[in-house]
Amino acid sequence: MSDTTTPQATSPATPPATHPLVDGPVAPGCKKVDPIVVADGVIRQFGGLTAVDVEHVEIPRGMITALIGPNGAGKTTFFNLLTGFDRPNKGSWSFEGQSLAHVPSHKVARRGMVRTFQLTKSLGRLTVLQNMLLGARDQRGEGLFAALVKPLWKAQEEANTVRADSLLARFKLDAKREDYAASLSGGQRKLLEMARALMSEPTLVMLDEPMAGVNPALTQSLLDHVRGLKDDGMTVLFVEHDMHMVRHISDWVIVMAEGKVVAEGPPETIMQNKAVVDAYLGAHHDTDLGTLTNQQVAQIHEDAEVEVPVDPGATDDGTTAGGARSTDADDQEAQR
Numbered sequence: 001m002s003d004t005t006t007p008q009a010t011s012p013a014t015p016p017a018t019h020p021l022v023d024g025p026v027a028p029g030c031k032k033v034d035p036i037v038v039a040d041g042v043i044r045q046f047g048g049l050t051a052v053d054v055e056h057v058e059i060p061r062g063m064i065t066a067l068i069g070p071n072g073a074g075k076t077t078f079f080n081l082l083t084g085f086d087r088p089n090k091g092s093w094s095f096e097g098q099s100l101a102h103v104p105s106h107k108v109a110r111r112g113m114v115r116t117f118q119l120t121k122s123l124g125r126l127t128v129l130q131n132m133l134l135g136a137r138d139q140r141g142e143g144l145f146a147a148l149v150k151p152l153w154k155a156q157e158e159a160n161t162v163r164a165d166s167l168l169a170r171f172k173l174d175a176k177r178e179d180y181a182a183s184l185s186g187g188q189r190k191l192l193e194m195a196r197a198l199m200s201e202p203t204l205v206m207l208d209e210p211m212a213g214v215n216p217a218l219t220q221s222l223l224d225h226v227r228g229l230k231d232d233g234m235t236v237l238f239v240e241h242d243m244h245m246v247r248h249i250s251d252w253v254i255v256m257a258e259g260k261v262v263a264e265g266p267p268e269t270i271m272q273n274k275a276v277v278d279a280y281l282g283a284h285h286d287t288d289l290g291t292l293t294n295q296q297v298a299q300i301h302e303d304a305e306v307e308v309p310v311d312p313g314a315t316d317d318g319t320t321a322g323g324a325r326s327t328d329a330d331d332q333e334a335q336r
């Protein structure tokens with residue numbers, strides 16, 4: 001991606017755009033007024049391929065930020081790096097002002113940064129409630145000595161169960177409390193993952209393709225839940241190809257292409273940015289993108305979407321490709 005200019009930069013007569021979330025002009029890598037995550041010079045290479053090459057990026061606190069870009073742009077790899085699931089070749093980043101480089105994933109979660117995965121990680125052979133309890137942090141019964149002394153962990157387990165039940169009710173999964181996670185639909189698994197992430201009372205929730213494999217019946221409910229996280233004071237950063245979600249719930253959009261941040265801005269302007277459309281549509285470079293409406297852009301994207309294959313059976317841990325086992329009946333039930 002060579003064209004990284006913003007519409008403002010291409011027209012010298014137009015003053016650079018500003019935005020209340022941004023300290024200075026809006027541009028790729030711009031400083032935020034109140035950033036919760038700041039990343040600098042993050043590079044991740046796989047052999048000869050540079051998957052991530054982020055010079056500078058800041059995530060605004062208390063907002064919903066979408067990270068978009070074509071397949072292979074480096075979004076998931078960047079998520080993995082920020083959350084300690086992968087290590088960069090170079091670079092530093094901070095969360096709440098504290099460096100997180102080289103901090104392992106379980107410690108990242110303890111500090112208040114949790115994530116979900118593109119392919120849900122619920123453990124199919126555990127019940128929904130057991131999955132929730134695994135999400136709680138600082139569990140006292142984990143050590144050998146503490147495990148043998150029931151009073152040390154009993155009260156905490158009870159408190160965790162109360163919290164789990166309240167979250168299951170909020171995500172309308174309370175009726176599934178004792179069911180195996182493997183029996184849930186794809187959409188319900190996404191909800192379970194989100195609910196489990198909240199067990200550790202995070203400050204920043206990172207969602208990797210929350211809409212992938214979700215039945216349309218559950219879409220609105222999922223959007224409402226994500227908005228609910230923000231209403232509760234959390235910051236949300238999500239990777240998503242679903243432009244409907246990006247346009248309707250994000251306060252800020254960051255666009256990656258070929259590992260770099262190529263544009264950022266509020267959704268209403270980012271969708272009009274030719275560089276973004278070029279980067280995002282990739283294979284559609286020949287199309288006259290300048291004349292497309294948002295709806296057409298979304299349509300082209302949808303046309304280009306690769307259909308998620310249906311996994312005929314759950315794996316041992318109950319995961320399916322993109323949660324593709326979602327059924328209308330299950331998701332409608334969860335929506336209710």
Ligand SMILES: Nc1ncnc2c1ncn2[C@@H]1O[C@H](COP(=O)(O)OP(=O)(O)OP(=O)(O)O)[C@@H](O)[C@H]1O
Binds near residue numbers: 049074075076078
């Ligand atoms: N473990 C790995 N080993 C080798 N190459 C990898 C590995 N993980 C990612 N890549 C490559 O790095 C690049 C970025 O991949 P990544 O999954 O981060 O992109 P993405 O933007 O999340 O794509 P998508 O939207 O399709 O999920 C791709 O070319 C991918 O093939």
